[in-house]
Amino acid sequence: MSHTRDRYAKPEGPPGDAPAVRVTDLTVTTPDGRHLLREASLTVHPGRVVALTGPSGAGKTTLLRALTGLLPAGTARTAGQVDVLGQDVFALTERELRTLRGTRLAYVGQDPGSGLNPRMRVRSLVRELAADRSAEAVTALLAEVRLPDDGRLAARRPGALSGGQQRRVALARALARRPDVLLLDEPTAGLHPELREEIAELLRHLAREHHLAVAFSCHDPTVVERFADDVVELGTPPPPPHPAPFTRTPAARSAPQSRSALDVRNLHVTFRGTPVLTGVDLTVAPGAAVGIVGASGSGKTTLVRTVVGLQRSTSGTIHLAGSPLSTGLLGRTREQRRGLQLVTQNPLGALNPSRTVADTVGRPLRLHRRCPSGEIRERVAGLLEQVGLAPVFADRYPHELSGGQRQRVAIARALAAEPDVLICDEVTSALDPDTGRAVMDLLAGLRERHGMTLVLISHDLSLVADRTSSVTVLEAGRVVESGSTVDVFTAPRHGATRALLGRYAPAAGP
Amino acid sequence: MTIKAALRITPALLLLSLALVGPWIAPNAVDTPVTAPFAEPDAAAVLGGDQLGRDVLSRLLAGGRDLVLSSLLVAVLVTGTAAVLGAIGAVRPLVGRLVERTADVLMLLPAVLGILLVTLSWPDGGRFAVIAAAVVLGVPYAVRLAASAATPVAEAGYVEAAAAGGERLWYLVVREILPNLRATLLALFGLRFVAAVYLVATAGFLQVGPQPPAADWALMIRENSSGLLLNPWAVVAPSLAIGLLALSVNLAAATLAPQTGRKAVTVL
Numbered sequence A: 001m002s003h004t005r006d007r008y009a010k011p012e013g014p015p016g017d018a019p020a021v022r023v024t025d026l027t028v029t030t031p032d033g034r035h036l037l038r039e040a041s042l043t044v045h046p047g048r049v050v051a052l053t054g055p056s057g058a059g060k061t062t063l064l065r066a067l068t069g070l071l072p073a074g075t076a077r078t079a080g081q082v083d084v085l086g087q088d089v090f091a092l093t094e095r096e097l098r099t100l101r102g103t104r105l106a107y108v109g110q111d112p113g114s115g116l117n118p119r120m121r122v123r124s125l126v127r128e129l130a131a132d133r134s135a136e137a138v139t140a141l142l143a144e145v146r147l148p149d150d151g152r153l154a155a156r157r158p159g160a161l162s163g164g165q166q167r168r169v170a171l172a173r174a175l176a177r178r179p180d181v182l183l184l185d186e187p188t189a190g191l192h193p194e195l196r197e198e199i200a201e202l203l204r205h206l207a208r209e210h211h212l213a214v215a216f217s218c219h220d221p222t223v224v225e226r227f228a229d230d231v232v233e234l235g236t237p238p239p240p241p242h243p244a245p246f247t248r249t250p251a252a253r254s255a256p257q258s259r260s261a262l263d264v265r266n267l268h269v270t271f272r273g274t275p276v277l278t279g280v281d282l283t284v285a286p287g288a289a290v291g292i293v294g295a296s297g298s299g300k301t302t303l304v305r306t307v308v309g310l311q312r313s314t315s316g317t318i319h320l321a322g323s324p325l326s327t328g329l330l331g332r333t334r335e336q337r338r339g340l341q342l343v344t345q346n347p348l349g350a351l352n353p354s355r356t357v358a359d360t361v362g363r364p365l366r367l368h369r370r371c372p373s374g375e376i377r378e379r380v381a382g383l384l385e386q387v388g389l390a391p392v393f394a395d396r397y398p399h400e401l402s403g404g405q406r407q408r409v410a411i412a413r414a415l416a417a418e419p420d421v422l423i424c425d426e427v428t429s430a431l432d433p434d435t436g437r438a439v440m441d442l443l444a445g446l447r448e449r450h451g452m453t454l455v456l457i458s459h460d461l462s463l464v465a466d467r468t469s470s471v472t473v474l475e476a477g478r479v480v481e482s483g484s485t486v487d488v489f490t491a492p493r494h495g496a497t498r499a500l501l502g503r504y505a506p507a508a509g510p
Numbered sequence B: 001m002t003i004k005a006a007l008r009i010t011p012a013l014l015l016l017s018l019a020l021v022g023p024w025i026a027p028n029a030v031d032t033p034v035t036a037p038f039a040e041p042d043a044a045a046v047l048g049g050d051q052l053g054r055d056v057l058s059r060l061l062a063g064g065r066d067l068v069l070s071s072l073l074v075a076v077l078v079t080g081t082a083a084v085l086g087a088i089g090a091v092r093p094l095v096g097r098l099v100e101r102t103a104d105v106l107m108l109l110p111a112v113l114g115i116l117l118v119t120l121s122w123p124d125g126g127r128f129a130v131i132a133a134a135v136v137l138g139v140p141y142a143v144r145l146a147a148s149a150a151t152p153v154a155e156a157g158y159v160e161a162a163a164a165g166g167e168r169l170w171y172l173v174v175r176e177i178l179p180n181l182r183a184t185l186l187a188l189f190g191l192r193f194v195a196a197v198y199l200v201a202t203a204g205f206l207q208v209g210p211q212p213p214a215a216d217w218a219l220m221i222r223e224n225s226s227g228l229l230l231n232p233w234a235v236v237a238p239s240l241a242i243g244l245l246a247l248s249v250n251l252a253a254a255t256l257a258p259q260t261g262r263k264a265v266t267v268l
Helices: A060-067 A094-103 A122-128 A135-144 A163-176 A193-210 A221-227 A300-308 A334-339 A357-367 A373-386 A391-395 A403-416 A433-450 A461-467 A485-490 A495-501 B003-025 B056-062 B065-091 B093-107 B111-121 B127-154 B157-164 B169-205 B217-227 B233-256
Strands: A021-029 A035-044 A049-053 A076-084 A105-108 A181-185 A213-217 A230-233 A262-271 A274-284 A289-294 A315-320 A323-325 A340-343 A421-425 A453-457 A470-475 A478-484
Touching: A021 A060, A035 A049, A035 A060, A035 A076, A035 A213, A035 A230, A049 A060, A049 A193, A049 A221, A060 A076, A060 A105, A060 A181, A060 A213, A094 A105, A105 A163, A122 A135, A122 A163, A135 A163, A163 A181, A163 A193, A181 A193, A193 A213, A193 A221, A193 A495, A262 A300, A274 A289, A274 A300, A274 A478, A289 A300, A289 A461, A289 A495, A300 A340, A300 A421, A300 A453, A334 A340, A334 A357, A340 A403, A340 B157, A357 A373, A357 A391, A357 A403, A373 A391, A373 A403, A403 A421, A403 A433, A421 A433, A433 A453, A433 A461, A453 A461, A461 A485, A470 A485, A470 A495, A478 A485, A478 A495, B003 B056, B003 B065, B003 B233, B056 B217, B056 B233, B065 B093, B065 B127, B065 B169, B065 B233, B093 B127, B111 B127, B111 B169, B127 B169, B157 B169, B169 B217, B169 B233, B217 B233
Parallel strands: A049 A213, A049 A230, A105 A181, A181 A213, A289 A453, A289 A470, A340 A421, A421 A453
Antiparallel strands: A021 A035, A021 A076, A262 A274, A262 A315, A315 A323, A470 A478
């Protein structure tokens, strides 16, 4: 660890056993009487790491945000007490609360990228809040969150960072304040396993060495098991995911063609002169499931964004079922756009905040005339049920949903278009294991019954091993290895693949 | 809607409806003298007389409708055009650059000069010439604001998802982007209303647009300024009316803008 011990002041006197955070029987209720959180209790002692687990929608984010004195708009605390560092946060004035949040309490949200000012460089972002503003301190902080400064990274802006890198910059910002209490909402989602363990290890190190009280929410049972000192399970049991058979107009699907469903040749993409993808090839057979893996920042997301037309390529070709697709969205027909659906990594921005879930999911049905308008409501309920959401969610707005629920709505919207190729960018990282498994079962079922082609981007290598037949490994914008999943995972030929597999023991020899 | 919100909207509603029905409830004719020129308030004329001895109260009641309607029309047209142009510009960067450069050039034109240009080249235009001039002069400012508010929304995941899902430009603009700009657009509407009142009143003061003997708040201020010391109400009343109108409409617009909810919750 490059961590210098004296960066933190030693705690004055032994606070000993006094908990840094104590929540007792906290209940948070919406105006219409739903409980976002029911009698939740949580105690975090300095020097200990507490994990919050529970199904998506159980109130993990609400509980963590309540510790900072913030509740979702329109909701109220109906019972319980929240003490942070000996102060009741709901009794504090706005000013005292701000001081508390600014100096002693750090919170890193689920979508940390949106908390980073897009106009500021990484260097200034970290320095902005730092107790020690020297350049060395910033470099040390970046090294601590495993973002070694190669001389260029600190000069980039958030837009030029990958999701995983943004997450680590946000963590560095939180640590820069030298807080006493560190709260993290899904700190390991969307990171590759090695990095996930490093971050978890870092959290434990911070707790042990600097006497920080750390609380984080997490879906990953292995991380929780290995790194948490205490586990708090939240749970209002959600409606169980119920993958009903997916109905589809039978005529819509002809016999699988021999040509590939998706064919990417020699794709080059540059961001303002910096090459991001260099000569990438990807071939996906109809009805196949293909994985794309790689360290964070290796260009996985850029590749799929280019494929769906959200990013223009500088050269290279993309063919969908044999017909060429133009680079960018403008030259693509509506049918081509329908055939290729992407579920993005960040569920928080993926839904229009002004429209209900039913509107959002129903729109592709209307747009692509997938069913008569009288049946749309029914189909929407069916789609929601498939992704494990009760029909009552149809009339809710995105701000009333948790991260995992929004992710499932985004999946339902993509499925509503009945795509030929579905691209999932880290779709399960915001879901608890049970829901994640149910969603993957649903997608696998669609693939088997209707020949839908699936492209999976994931850091969860066991998911890729279980669910895909072939895999492509990206490193620094180049394909370093591709082949059948079993071959690549059992006998990796390239160093980058071996590094990725790292601790992941290839027990996957299906 | 809460009682508090209703209270904030009431002044604007009252003032607007008073201005609209004013011509019908005016106690005296607006073009015949009922008292001495610049007479002080008395029983016959509650706010006294103007330069020709006409009833100030009646002229005040009658003189707001055209100003209010013109200003509202200008504000709606300016905000609507700017919102659509700004949102299109955010989705299609090329159009966006074109719109912004054009706006930059138009902004260099001084407002009074613009009004004179339009009204002199279209002498029979009357109030419509003033409205046209006010719209042309207002859109450049508004479009810059709308475009900068629309840009982050256009980059949001849901707009990308809709675009990738096959939605046309019009749907992206009207259904995906504009509803999420409600707060900004309402604030912009309030601002443009004040600017429109200012422009239309300036035109009235310059006597382009409404001509005497028509009753018009701006015209009243100009006509009666010579008698300010004899009967101050003949000038103060229409001035107050213009000021209150601008204030109350802005208060209502700010109240109607959504404060919370229905937006991605990222406070920290």
